[in-house]
Amino acid sequence: MIHIAESDFYQVDWDEWRTPLLQVSQASSLVVSAYDIAGVRQVGPLLPSHTAQLLGSSTLWHDGGPGAAAERRIVARMADGENDVEEQFHGMQICSLPLTRAGHRYGVLVFGWCLRDFSSPMACERLASLVGLSGRLLWSAVRLEAPLTDARLATYKELLRTLAGSIDRQRDTIDELNRVSRTRELFLATVSHEMRTPLSALSMRVDLLLHTLQDMPPALKTALLAMRMHVRQEAAMVEDLIDAARTLTGTMSVERVPVSLGRIVRDAVSTTEVNASEKRITLSVTPFDHGDHIELDADPRRLQQVLWNLILNAIKFTPAGGAIELAIQRDADAVRIVVRDSGQGILPEDLPHVFGAFTLQSHANASGLGLGLYIARRLVELHGGSLAVSSEGKDRGASFTVSLPVRPAKRAIA
Template sequence: MTPQDKQAFEELLANCADEPIRFPGAIQPHGLLLTLSEPALEIIQVSANVESLLGRPALALIGQPLQSLIGDEHAAQVRQTLQQPTLSDSAPLLFRLNDMAFEGLLHRHKGVLILELEIHVENFQPRNVAGSETHLGRMLQRLQGATTLQALYDISVKEIQAMTGYDRVLIYRFEEEGHGQVIAEASDPSMEVFNGLFFPASDIPEQARELYRTNWLRIIPDAAYEPVPLVPKLRPDTQTPLDLSFATLRSVSPIHCQYMKNMGVLSSMSISLLKGDKLWGLISCGNREPLHVPHELRAACQTIGQVLSLQISAMEALEVSRQREAKVDALAMLNQAMIDSPQNVFDGLANQPEVLMALTGAGGIAIIEDKQLHRYGNCPEPDEIRALHKWLQDSGEAVFSSHHLASVYPPAAHYQQVASGVLAMSLPKPVDNGVLWFRPEVKENINWSGDPRKPLDLENSDAGLRLRPRTSFEIWKVEMAGISTKWSHGDLFAANDLRRSALENDLARQVRREQEAVRARDELVAVVSHDLRNPMTVISMLCGMMQKAFSSDGPHTSRRISTAIDTMQQAAGRMNTLLEDLLDTSKIDAGRYTITPQKLDVGQMFEEAQSLLAPLAIDKDISISFEADADLSIHGDPERLFQVLSNLIGNAIKFTPRLGTVGVRAKSVGDEIVFTVRDSGEGIPKENLPHVFDRYWTVKDGNPTGTGLGLYITQGIVEAHGGRIVAESEPGQGSEFRFTVPRLD
């Protein structure tokens, strides 16, 4: 092929894929087609063969009422049918025109009413059938009684062949890669056998598959037909070709007709098999001689296709369920191994290599946990596994599977003998981890019907260069290198379920470790607090005794010693406060913070707070006020709530400059008492406000002794009372802290 021919070939292939099969502008000659306006039912378009079949010139009919062609009685039948809510459920209308019997089929599509008058097949005698309705019922019973998918397929092809009389009936299933395989066949003994053969994806272009998905049945009674054009060619209302996607008489691609002839058949019928809304496969019927199967029998075949689709989906789901059930015992054993492992979940799996390999029928496994790599069975080398694992991690898939690894990860070509297929799972952890199952290369001979690398060819014609459908349907044996057996639904389920169990066990271990760490910390804090409290008390007492012996009014040496003693007392006091805060924090973290509630009078609480805290404000010339609604009572722990008030008021005084103000309020709002502490200080920066209740958060400036635990503990006390606390602040305008306590009625 010359470079010019090759370029032309590529262009023709592209044109073939884009061929307007929905808008052929013509029909097959075994009937008439009309497009009609509504509600007037005037003829907008008509097929040109109306003259040969009914003796009426096509152009003369355009704009005429329908009854002018088919008569008032038949037109009335059409109008009556149009009253039904769903035209697709309507039975064909039986017309007799020009001494010929027709079946009228109506449908609406893309804003136009289409009437097809298909020539009725009289005295059709299918093989071995006493009555189609009786046979259909018997066949449906047989389909429902099938116990395996293959039995289901075999029953379908045999029964449809018997009903219709086609020389060959086969079921063609689409594979994930796009090509298809014949999985069942019923043929005349003289026909070439296609069962088991693979057909390239290019044999059925993508747009044809989409048409099969939306339209259950297609028929070509005679592939040697001459297409009948529509008159006029374009829809008068839109000046676009008529969409014939759902027309029984739709003309098909001439390439497809030639393809049929090359296969040795002149008549065909195909029935779609759907799984959900996806095209699963086809029932394909072919006959060496022209064969026009009547509409009634085609409708029965379509019903079979719909029932078969449901049965296939149900039985495939049942098969998936069986595959999953077969994995349950092994998964339970592996789960227990992960639970029993003293180190981590992957060490537990590494102790069960045989079970892990048998789980998915793998030839080898690799288990990774940080620097550790366990290998069992036939595996790639450690460096190769590490590189593959990194690539898998970069892909971002929690569970990955491929039966042709080298096609997506080229380095795998170096070890495809042991790892043409891989199934892998990993956990979201900061260290490398995962399980990789490997399957070896299975060199198998795939029987292709024709060369999959050359589905179409070129030929010269009067119109120039054009595509010629494949003429050779010889069996091509193509060796599938670098491919393993496919991972089943059960294998993928097992990998996902094992990952789920590993994740749960790993998280449980983390929780236990954190709980143990918290418990150890609590014990340490308790011991340290207990062991330090007594010495700190002794230090405070001794400082008091020494203070009496060294007066600050005495000589210089005495004054220095007195100052040092004051510093020691202050330090001891801060240490005692810190110990108490650490104990409270530990209890809050562990969810063991307890209170001893009793009835409290809010006004009395404020009096006590004012007497103890007002002197601190007076020392800084700060005006402090306490206001509370009359007769407010709460149910709370007096010591802990006073701790909250003293902490908030103390902070307000600390961070308010001289001559500032601090206001403390309490008022009833619904079922709660709302306490407010507001100051006129510098306020809290906006970026710090969300963190004021965090542990160890503290303002450094002007707060040299702060531990960062006061507000955290304050929040814990308020929440232990069933309340909540919030902070608001505007830099330069001061801060406001509000907390709530349930009201006691």
């Protein structure tokens, strides 16, 4: 059974709230704050007006200040299940809205701090004395700003409700996509491993029959050989699925050691020569030494897998009698391995999708799961390199270029 913790998908990114809340605050002159459900202020207070900025310089919203205490009381009531809690604070209206995701209340918007009618010098003096301001300065700021009517406040409240709902729905959608994606990746990894064991057992038994049965009828031997080929094809696809699952879940890794590029190239070419010979395809390597003088910090098995994929891919899409060239080019700090074929080429509109997972060519000679190039690019990237493709179009061949960093040359000892 695959279990994914709910907490993995409902982490709140409060930074995404800052810009839209700031825009609403500036447009409406409302002081706005966002709290998590535990009562910790995460955004704000956003102070759009001169009066709000003057109050912000006081102790009103400081920790332990009367304004912060009033906001936390509202959040606590919202956490207990109340909706749209409002309070009055020395003639100022404070409103709130719940923030919900996937049916769970995770935060509260607290907004307002606006006068509902014209204040008086005496009222300003009382408020200023409470928060450590000059009453004269507060009255000078307040009397220049018009009160906010109930109708306008209700409009702004609905605007904030719409904004909060839109952001929460968008985040719900993203969370659900992430959950589905991770479930799929874990399922793929689990199924791939479960398939590998019976295929290995079946392959071993077929090999055992081929080596132990004496004087078997030709038809039986042909059937067993075909069975072995199909089992190996299925096993290769399972390995691709496992590698793809590791790539998707971020668990793909390489074990890099000092190694000669020539060894890797020779092993990859010798493994694929039979396939090229069956289609009468010429497979050439330049320079002649196969890059013996080039030292890499690489995982030999994984890098050989990359070259297998590129060469076998070229063989698959090159018609009988064609040609494939593997060219090695070295500069000061990198090496490029170019696999170039004379095959069917790639249409311009298909080039951006070549390295996608489960990307299959639509031509008749395509087979497999379409994961080889996807895995190859990831393996090259894990080596600190890059894999690129180019083609001049249909029937003009294709070139795949692997770029890898090389080991620094050893300094000569005098």
